[in-house]
Amino acid sequence: DSGVTQTPKHLITATGQRVTLRCSPRSGDLSVYWYQQSLDQGLQFLIQYYNGEERAKGNILERFSAQQFPDLHSELNLSSLELGDSALYFCASSRDGGGTQYFGPGTRLLVL
Amino acid sequence: AQTVTQSQPEMSVQEAETVTLSCTYDTSENNYYLFWYKQPPSRQMILVIRQEAYKQQNATENRFSVNFQKAAKSFSLKISDSQLGDTAMYFCAFIWGAQKLVFGQGTRLTINP
Numbered sequence: 712d713s714g715v716t717q718t719p720k721h722l723i724t725a726t727g728q729r730v731t732l733r734c735s736p737r738s739g740d741l742s743v744y745w746y747q748q749s750l751d752q753g754l755q756f757l758i759q760y761y762n763g764e765e766r767a768k769g770n771i772l773e774r775f776s777a778q779q780f781p782d783l784h785s786e787l788n789l790s791s792l793e794l795g796d797s798a799l800y801f802c803a804s805s806r807d808g809g810g811t812q813y814f815g816p817g818t819r820l821l822v823l
Numbered sequence: 824a825q826t827v828t829q830s831q832p833e834m835s836v837q838e839a840e841t842v843t844l845s846c847t848y849d850t851s852e853n854n855y856y857l858f859w860y861k862q863p864p865s866r867q868m869i870l871v872i873r874q875e876a877y878k879q880q881n882a883t884e885n886r887f888s889v890n891f892q893k894a895a896k897s898f899s900l901k902i903s904d905s906q907l908g909d910t911a912m913y914f915c916a917f918i919w920g921a922q923k924l925v926f927g928q929g930t931r932l933t934i935n936p
Contacts, residue, residue, distance in 0.1 A: 713869075744923065753914065754868075756923035769923055799866055803924075810856060812924055814868035 714738065715815035717802050723821045729790040732818045736783055736804030742766070743785040744812060745777055746801040754801065760785055761807075792822045825850045827917050829927035836905055837935050843890075844900045844930045846915030855919035857891065857898045862929075863911040871913070874898065902932075910934045 714737035724730055736743050745757040747770075756769035760779035771777075774792075779785040789796060799819050803812040826849045836842045848857070859871040874882045874891050881889050886906075890899045902909055915927040 746924075748866075753928045754924070754926045756925075759923060767923055801868060803868075810918070811858070811870065811873055812918075813870065814860075816867050819866075 713813040713815065715802060715804050715813050717800075717815035717818050719818060720816065721819045721821075723823065724792060725823055726792055726794060728792050728822075729788065730792065730820065732787040732789070732800055732802075732820075734785045734787070734802030734804075734815055736785070736802075737813055740804035740806055740813075741783065742805045742807060743779055743783070744803040744805075745771075745785070745787050746803065748799040748801065748817075749795075750798070757787070789820070794822050796820065797822045825852075825917060825919070825925050827915050827925050827927040829913075829915055829930050831930045832928070833931045833933070835933040835935060838905060838907060840905055841901060841903050842905055842932065844902075844913050844915075844932065846898045846900070846927055848896050848898065848915070848917050848925075850896070850917065850919065852919040855917060857889075858916045858918070858924070859887070859889070859900045860914045860916060860926075861909075861911045862914065863908075868914075872900065905934045907934050907936060 716735045741762045744759045746754040757771040759767040777787045799817045801817045802815045805812045855876045857874045861869045872884045886903045912929045916924045
């Protein structure tokens with residue numbers, strides 16, 4: 712157990728809908744990262760937050776947004792969902808802005 | 824741009840054998856970290872081992888060890904006495920500064936009984 716929690720574990724929804732994925736980092740970790748892993752693909756970095764502030768953006772679509780709250784948990788919002796958004800979404804956390812990242816169990820999103 | 828390359832899409836060995844997974848990376852940075860993550864069929868991402876670039880000594884974690892060649896930008900993972908539970912996708916990853924992890928495409932390792 713990495714200490715990073717993600718909810719829900721599974722999510723099935725329809726095209727055009729909006730969903731929110733939630734992540735709680737390890738105790739004491741200030742930085743949260745979101746990654747997307749499509750079927751049989753590597754991991755693509757989406758966005759990073761550090762102590763409530765956005766620090767880095769990767770290949771994140773405009774339909775996607777995220778935030779980190781004062782208690783350091785983070786939410787990833789996916790809207791106007793398309794079939795191609797079906798993927799495994801990981802949250803990871805680290806003590807500071809660099810170094811070792813520990814991954815949550817992921818949220819499996821299926822868009823029908 | 825920083826890139827990570829894993830040249831072996833798939834590997835298969837017998838239980839108890841030793842296997843080495845290859846990884847090369849490209850960077851102009853001097854201070855960085857390298858990692859191997861394991862993703863079993865459950866698809867959880869599990870940290871296997873990490874190496875700080877400023878350390879010359881190769882990292883070791885039980886049956887897992889790395890061969891870090893900084894000048895050659897090479898970072899291979901050796902698994903000794905392989906076990907059925909080692910069957911997984913293995914990702915090499917790289918990070919510098921306060922940046923994102925850059926992952927290779929992965930090597931699918933199968934341990935046969």
